[in-house]
Amino acid sequence: MRTEQSAPPAQLDAAQIAQANAGVGAVRTALDEAALAAWLSAHVAGFAGPLRVAQFNGGQSNPTYRLETPAARYVLRRKPPGTVLKGAHDVLREARVQQALAGSDVPVARILGVCDDDAVIGSAFYVMDMVDGRVFWDASFAEVAxxxxxxxxxxxxxxxxxxxxxxxxxxxxxxxxxxxxxxxxxxxxxxxxxxxxxxxxxxxxxxxxxxxxxxxxxxxxxxxxxxxxxxxxxxxxxxxxxxxxxxxxxxxxxxxxxxxxxxxxxxxxxxxxxxxxxxxxxxxxxxxxxxxxxxxxxxxxxxxxxxxxxxxxxxxxxxxxxxxxxxxxxxxxxxxxxxxxxxxxxxxxxxxxxxxxxxxxxxxx
The missing domain is CATH 3.90.1200.10 (Aminoglycoside phosphotransferase (APH), C-terminal lobe)
Structure with a gap:
């Protein structure tokens, strides 16, 4: 699932912007993968490890990860660890609005679990379905006929x-x-x-x-x-x-x-x-x-x-x-x-x- 991005850099064309933000890489904001797997087992229906974690390249504000098991893929969004401005990076608020919109005419990813306990991975987080599809960085939709x-x-x-x-x-x-x-x-x-x-x-x-x-x-x-x-x-x-x-x-x-x-x-x-x-x-x-x-x-x-x-x-x-x-x-x-x-x-x-x-x-x- 493509995740939140901050505004793309100036002086890059759409193709360069897409390339810079696409895909996943090594985990840059560390988390306790064993503790996360234990939490997922207890709170996400059908979860079964082993768990592999990668971090999306984009998403400057709230670190976002792809979680993979032999049978499923998920997305995790977390509040950045450490001290942040009051009211900023409120991932629990993100989860709340998406849960409220489930079943409406506004399409959102399904929220699978929400954790407000900083002790699990170092900050609050939520887990949602990974939605496969296309993201268009160019507002002209040049990739489309x-x-x-x-x-x-x-x-x-x-x-x-x-x-x-x-x-x-x-x-x-x-x-x-x-x-x-x-x-x-x-x-x-x-x-x-x-x-x-x-x-x-x-x-x-x-x-x-x-x-x-x-x-x-x-x-x-x-x-x-x-x-x-x-x-x-x-x-x-x-x-x-x-x-x-x-x-x-x-x-x-x-x-x-x-x-x-x-x-x-x-x-x-x-x-x-x-x-x-x-x-x-x-x-x-x-x-x-x-x-x-x-x-x-x-x-x-x-x-x-x-x-x-x-x-x-x-x-x-x-x-x-x-x-x-x-x-x-x-x-x-x-x-x-x-x-x-x-x-x-x-x-x-x-x-x-x-x-x-x-x-x-x-x-x-």
């Missing part, structure tokens, strides 16, 4: 619409986040982080977004379950069909505004492909893909909306949010505290994201 690509886009559209249609209270997620006031809270949070990191510096496009966004929040306080990182490379597709078998990387999921979540997903139309999976503003029609307007219309039809007023506000907000994250990475690079080897490349992408956000802001005028 041109006349089939629109069907893959429509399937992504279907799944995110289904997610936003889930009754989060009915599935036991009524307390999964703070309902209401989503944009004001998010804009305030990321503005504070941006302004407080003086070493990373200021950017005129980002300053313009900081000033404008609080004044432009639409009068719509809808709350649904949101994914937070809904991209083509966070899904496993059927090996031959335009069908999503599992949505991955639920680390940023919460209760929030569905149009924020959809705008993050639809940013692929404007996002440079060397930052995260995106079309970089390319004309989608020659690629066999729906236009941004048509994609929005399909989502609206599925969710019962007549349309989306102030669409560019939502896009501007998401570019601002991502720019703020990359600005924080820039600060850590300058302080020498960035652990990820790709951090410097992401820091360099910050002003490009801020500029894209300002362009969306100006389109609202």
């Amino acid at each position: 041109k006349d089939e690509r629109a069907a893959y886009f429509d399937e992504m559209n279907r799944v995110i619409a289904a997610l936003h249609g889930v009754d989060h209270v009915a599935v036991g997620l009524g307390d999964y986040g703070k309902p209401g006031n989503y944009f004001a809270r998010q804009i305030g949070r990321w503005t504070r982080q941006y302004l407080e990191d003086e070493l990373a510096g200021r950017d005129p496009d980002m300053d313009a977004l900081v000033a404008w966004l609080p004044t432009a929040i639409p009068d719509d306080d809808t709350t649904t379950l949101i994914h937070g990182d809904f991209r083509c490379d966070n899904m496993i597709f059927h090996p031959t069909q335009p069908r999503v078998l599992a949505v991955l990387d639920w680390e940023l999921s919460t209760l929030g505004h569905p149009l924020a979540d959809f705008a993050y997903h639809a940013m692929m139309y404007r996002m440079p492909g060397d930052i995260v999976a995106g079309l970089g503003g390319a004309d989608p029609q020659p690629l066999g893909l729906p236009s941004e307007a048509d994609y929005i219309a399909r989502y609206c039809a599925r969710t019962g909306r007549a349309g989306i007023a102030n669409w560019d506000f939502y896009v501007a907000f998401q570019f601002f949010r991502l720019a703020a994250i990359f600005h924080g990475i820039k600060g850590r690079v300058l302080r020498g505290t960035a652990a990820n080897a790709q951090a410097a490349q992401r820091a360099e992408a910050f002003p490009r994201l801020a500029r894209l956000g300002r362009e969306a802001m100006e389109a609202c005028a």
